[in-house]
Amino acid sequence: MQVLRETDWRERERAHEARARALTAGHRERRARGEAHPVEDFLWTYYSLKPSHLHRWHPGAGILLENAAADPGSPARRDWRFYGADGEGLYVDADALLGERGTTVGYIEGLLTATAARPARFGCFGLHEWAMVYKQQPTQVRHQNVPLRLANEEIDAVVDSHRISCTHFDAYRFFTPEAAPLNAEELTRATQVQREQPGCLHAGMDLYKWAGKLGPLIPGDLLLDTFELARDIREVDMQASPYDVSEYVGADGAPLVPIAIEGAAGKRQYVARQREFTRRGGELRRRIGSAIQVARRSRRLRSAPNTTASKVC
Numbered sequence: 001m002q003v004l005r006e007t008d009w010r011e012r013e014r015a016h017e018a019r020a021r022a023l024t025a026g027h028r029e030r031r032a033r034g035e036a037h038p039v040e041d042f043l044w045t046y047y048s049l050k051p052s053h054l055h056r057w058h059p060g061a062g063i064l065l066e067n068a069a070a071d072p073g074s075p076a077r078r079d080w081r082f083y084g085a086d087g088e089g090l091y092v093d094a095d096a097l098l099g100e101r102g103t104t105v106g107y108i109e110g111l112l113t114a115t116a117a118r119p120a121r122f123g124c125f126g127l128h129e130w131a132m133v134y135k136q137q138p139t140q141v142r143h144q145n146v147p148l149r150l151a152n153e154e155i156d157a158v159v160d161s162h163r164i165s166c167t168h169f170d171a172y173r174f175f176t177p178e179a180a181p182l183n184a185e186e187l188t189r190a191t192q193v194q195r196e197q198p199g200c201l202h203a204g205m206d207l208y209k210w211a212g213k214l215g216p217l218i219p220g221d222l223l224l225d226t227f228e229l230a231r232d233i234r235e236v237d238m239q240a241s242p243y244d245v246s247e248y249v250g251a252d253g254a255p256l257v258p259i260a261i262e263g264a265a266g267k268r269q270y271v272a273r274q275r276e277f278t279r280r281g282g283e284l285r286r287r288i289g290s291a292i293q294v295a296r297r298s299r300r301l302r303s304a305p306n307t308t309a310s311k312v313c
Contacts, residue, residue: 001091001298004059006066016057016220023227024051038146039238039248039256043230049212054227056080060219061295064089082216092216094295101215108210109292111193112285120199120278122271125261127164128171128202129241131179134159142174149244149258158242158262167195168202199274201237204281205230211288217295222287229280236273240266 004012027044028051030037044050059065068090069078077083077090084093098105132142133155148155165184166172172180172187180186187195196203208230211218235250240259250256259273260266 001062001064001086003064003066003089006068009059009065009068012059012220013057016224017055019224020051020054020220023224023231024054027051036145037248039235039245039250040231042234043208043227047209047212047230049208053212054224057220058092058216058218058223060222060291061092061094061217062298064091080216092295092298094217094298097215097217098295101213104213105217105292105295108213109289111196112207112210112289114193115196115198115203116282116285116289118197120275121165121167121197122199122274122278123163124165124167124200125162125267125270126201126237126240126259127159127162127261128166128168128175129237129243130155130159131164131166131175131182132171133242134176134179134182136176146243146245148242150242150262155242166200167197168200169195170206171202198282198285199278201233201274201277204277205233205237207281207284207288211284214288214291218288218291222284222291226284226288229277229284233277236270236277240270 026037027040064086065077067088069085069088078085082093082097083090084096085091133148133152135156136152138148138152150158159179159182163184164179164182166175166187169187169189169192172183175183185195198204208223208226211223211226231251235256236259238245239256240261244258245256246258248256259269261270
C-alpha cells in the first residue's frame with residue numbers, strides 16, 4: 001500500500017467535509033424548517049445515502065493513513081466498518097468488504113462495464129416522466145405537491161405523438177399501465193445489464209447510488225462528484241417533465257425554467273444537456289471501475305508475502 005502522510009490526509013479530510021457540507025446545506029436547512037423541495041429531495045428519498053454519509057471522507061483502497069489509529073475524532077476512524085489497522089496506520093480493508101459484498105461489487109462492475117460499451121442514445125427526450133402521468137386524472141399523478149404545466153389531455157397528446165424509447169428499468173417500472181405497452185421494448189430487472197446505455201439520464205444519476213453501495217472503496221472526491229452529477233441531472237429531468245417546477249431554484253440559485261421537449265427548441269436543449277451528462281457520466285463510470293480494480297489489486301497484494309508500503313509525499 002501507499003502511505004499518505006498525516007498532514008496530507010487530514011487536509012484532504014477537512015476539504016472533503018467542507019465541500020460535502022456546502023453540497024448538503026440546502027437540504028439540511030430545509031429539513032430543519034420542515035420545507036420540501038420536490039426536485040432535490042429525490043436525492044434523499046429515492047437514494048439511501050444521508051448527508052452524514054457524504055460528509056465522511058474515505059481515501060479508497062490501497063492507501064494507508066499515517067497515524068490514523070490515534071485519530072481522536074468521534075467516532076474514531078478505527079471503529080468505522082471495513083477499516084483495518086497496520087501499526088499506527090489505518091486502511092480500507094478491501095479484503096473484508098469484497099468478502100462480504102463481493103456479489104454486489106461484481107454486479108455493479110458488470111453493469112457499468114456493459115453500459116460503457118454501448119453507444120449512447122439521445123432520442124428519448126425525457127419522455128419517461130410523461131409516461132408516468134399518461135392517462136391519469138389530476139388526483140392520480142405522483143407529485144401531488146407540484147402543479148402540471150400542461151393539462152392532462154395535452155400531456156396524453158404529447159405521449160401519443162412521440163415514440164417512447166426508455167432503456168432504464170427503474171424509470172419504466174413507474175410508467176402507467178396505459179404507457180408501458182407504448183415503450184419500444186419491455187424492460188425487466190433481469191435484463192437491466194443488457195439494456196442500460198450511457199445516454200440515459202437515470203443511468204447517470206444512478207452512478208451516485210452505485211458509488212454509495214461500494215462504501216469506503218470509493219474515494220471521497222469521487223462520491224461527491226457522483227452526487228453533483230445526480231443533482232444536476234435531476235434538475236434537468238424535472239425541467240423537461242410535464243410538471244411546473246419554475247417556483248423552485250436549482251443548485252446555482254436560479255429558477256428552474258421548464259424545458260419544453262414537446263417543441264423542437266426544447267428537444268435541442270434537452271439533447272445538448274444530455275450529451276454533457278453522458279460525457280461526465282462516462283468519466284465517473286471509468287473512475288468507479290478503476291476504484292474497484294484498485295480494491296481487487298489491494299486485496300491480492302495484502303495476501304502476498306513480503307508486501308511493503310511506499311511513502312506518498
